[in-house]
Amino acid sequence: MSPKNQIDDYRKAVAEGKRYLRKQRLQQEKMILEETKKPHTLLSPPLKSLARMSELLSQNYLEGSYVNGIKKVAWFSSGAPTEILQSLGFFLYTPDNHAALCGSRRVAVEYCEAAENVGYSRDICSYARTDIGAFLLNKTPVGKIPKPDLIVVCNNICQTILHWYQAMGVYYDAPVFLIDTPFLYEDAQDHQVEFVKNQLEELAEVAERISGNTFSMKKMTAIGDIGMEAAAVWLEILNKAKHRPAPITTFDAFILMGPIVAMRGQKVTLDFYRDVLKEVDERVKNGVAAVITEKYRVLWDNLPIWYRIKWTAETLASHGIAAVVSNYTLSWADSAQKLDPNRPIESCARTYLKSLLNRSAGYKLNDMKRLIKEFDLDGVLFHSDRSCKPYSLGQEDQRAILFDELHVPGLIMEADHNDARVFSEEQVANGINAFAEMMG
Numbered sequence: 438m439s440p441k442n443q444i445d446d447y448r449k450a451v452a453e454g455k456r457y458l459r460k461q462r463l464q465q466e467k468m469i470l471e472e473t474k475k476p477h478t479l480l481s482p483p484l485k486s487l488a489r490m491s492e493l494l495s496q497n498y499l500e501g502s503y504v505n506g507i508k509k510v511a512w513f514s515s516g517a518p519t520e521i522l523q524s525l526g527f528f529l530y531t532p533d534n535h536a537a538l539c540g541s542r543r544v545a546v547e548y549c550e551a552a553e554n555v556g557y558s559r560d561i562c563s564y565a566r567t568d569i570g571a572f573l574l575n576k577t578p579v580g581k582i583p584k585p586d587l588i589v590v591c592n593n594i595c596q597t598i599l600h601w602y603q604a605m606g607v608y609y610d611a612p613v614f615l616i617d618t619p620f621l622y623e624d625a626q627d628h629q630v631e632f633v634k635n636q637l638e639e640l641a642e643v644a645e646r647i648s649g650n651t652f653s654m655k656k657m658t659a660i661g662d663i664g665m666e667a668a669a670v671w672l673e674i675l676n677k678a679k680h681r682p683a684p685i686t687t688f689d690a691f692i693l694m695g696p697i698v699a700m701r702g703q704k705v706t707l708d709f710y711r712d713v714l715k716e717v718d719e720r721v722k723n724g725v726a727a728v729i730t731e732k733y734r735v736l737w738d739n740l741p742i743w744y745r746i747k748w749t750a751e752t753l754a755s756h757g758i759a760a761v762v763s764n765y766t767l768s769w770a771d772s773a774q775k776l777d778p779n780r781p782i783e784s785c786a787r788t789y790l791k792s793l794l795n796r797s798a799g800y801k802l803n804d805m806k807r808l809i810k811e812f813d814l815d816g817v818l819f820h821s822d823r824s825c826k827p828y829s830l831g832q833e834d835q836r837a838i839l840f841d842e843l844h845v846p847g848l849i850m851e852a853d854h855n856d857a858r859v860f861s862e863e864q865v866a867n868g869i870n871a872f873a874e875m876m877g
Contacts, residue, residue, distance in 0.1 A: 447503045454499040462492040479754040481720075481727055484685070486713040487692060493709060494538075494695050495579075502580035504528045509586045509648045512605070514598050515698050516792050517591035517616060518785050520664065520776070521641050523702050524657040525648040530583055532605065533598075534699040536564035539571065540743030540855035541692075542578045549856055563824040563855035565601035572608050585609055587647050589640065591616040593792040595827045612647075614640055618790050622797050625790045633786035641782075654781055661776035661785065664702035670710040671697050672770035677717045678761040679812050682726030683734065684717050687763040688750040689727065691741040697769045732757030733876045736808055738835075739820035739828045740765055740854040745862075752866055756873035762812045764804060765828075768793050798831040802838060809845055815876045817847040824853045848872035 465488035472482035511527035539545045548570030590602040606613035619629045696706040737760045777784040819832040836847035
């Protein structure tokens with residue numbers, strides 16, 4: 438097939454797919470509108486924005502299904518800087534988001550088992566096992582996973598992600614570029630920022646060669662500014678839950694966070710979050726409570742339980758518990774600052790060093806204390822995530838300190854963000870019931 442015919446087929450397939458997805462979104466919006474007319478006792482109907490979010494991510498996966506041979510493809514970890522890659526015209530894909538989607542679609546266990554059958558341990562991250570299993574089975578709920586020309590991984594969220602992405606590099610015969618971020622026990626030191634900055638400059642050179650395009654600092658800064666502005670709007674949305682009653686819960690945020698993770702730096706993402714903010718503001722104006730009988734307000738620590746989002750939200754709501762904030766969703770709001778146009782690479786390095794999981798347990802504890810005060814919280818839900826050990830580390834001590842110092846009780850729930858085989862509905866339900874009594 439000639440390059441022209443391939444491009445024409447690509448454009449036609451994407452255009453047809455977008456028309457179909459738009460029709461789906463309109464149908465979903467109609468269903469949500471009908472839900473708003475019905476009486477509700479636990480949770481308010483979902484935000485209309487959820488339909489638009491689903492359309493946005495589906496469009497992104499749609500393009501990814503046809504993009505090989507049209508654009509160069511870069512995979513990136515969720516904590517990796519994307520500004521350089523976007524400025525060079527790469528199509529971006531993040532396995533982290535794909536794994537989360539597999540979890541929410543309840544196909545992750547099948548994929549995890551496929552990875553385990555070839556020797557991957559159940560003790561490693563279920564995101565990693567999900568993505569590796571998807572490759573081994575050649576199955577995915579998103580159509581087709583684009584083959585990478587470059588894989589960029591940043592270890593500012595965990596060490597497992599490095600080995601996971603290296604394995605995918607072997608499977609796809611693609612180069613893997615590591616951005617090594619020094620762990621921060623205090624504020625970032627100049628030499629640490631310089632260390633990451635040098636790596637980003639090297640990434641620009643490598644990505645330039647692979648893309649065949651010329652790196653533009655001006656274009657990178659413009660993309661970074663859009664991403665930072667989207668992060669600022671995302672932060673504003675999350676902070677609306679400080680209002681009583683909270684217009685959204687952290688379960689809404691878990692779902693709405695998809696674009697800020699996978700598509701930050703794109704104008705469509707910024708426009709989307711501006712629309713979400715308007716819808717949330719309308720809820721505040723009209724006194725709409727996300728949890729109808731909000732009685733207790735809590736922090737959710739760690740990743741969500743993707744395959745039990747709705748059940749968990751409803752179980753908490755049945756006790757009048759509103760999970761109004763999560764340090765996980767806030768992780769993609771931490772970059773809510775402008776890239777310095779005079780030092781774009783340096784300011785990018787400084788921003789991506791600040792990831793919550795790249796900082797000490799003491800920093801995380803102090804951040805929890807801040808959130809408890811700012812959101813006027815009554816308790817903390819600690820998801821002890823079997824798969825995410827870095828995030829779960831120290832939870833027992835953090836719970837004890839928060840109770841001793843602030844008299845705020847905490848519940849530790851044992852589960853896994855993607856692997857439903859280690860989830861006990863009865864155990865979690867009993868724990869939530871006892872937790873409600875503690876706050877009563």
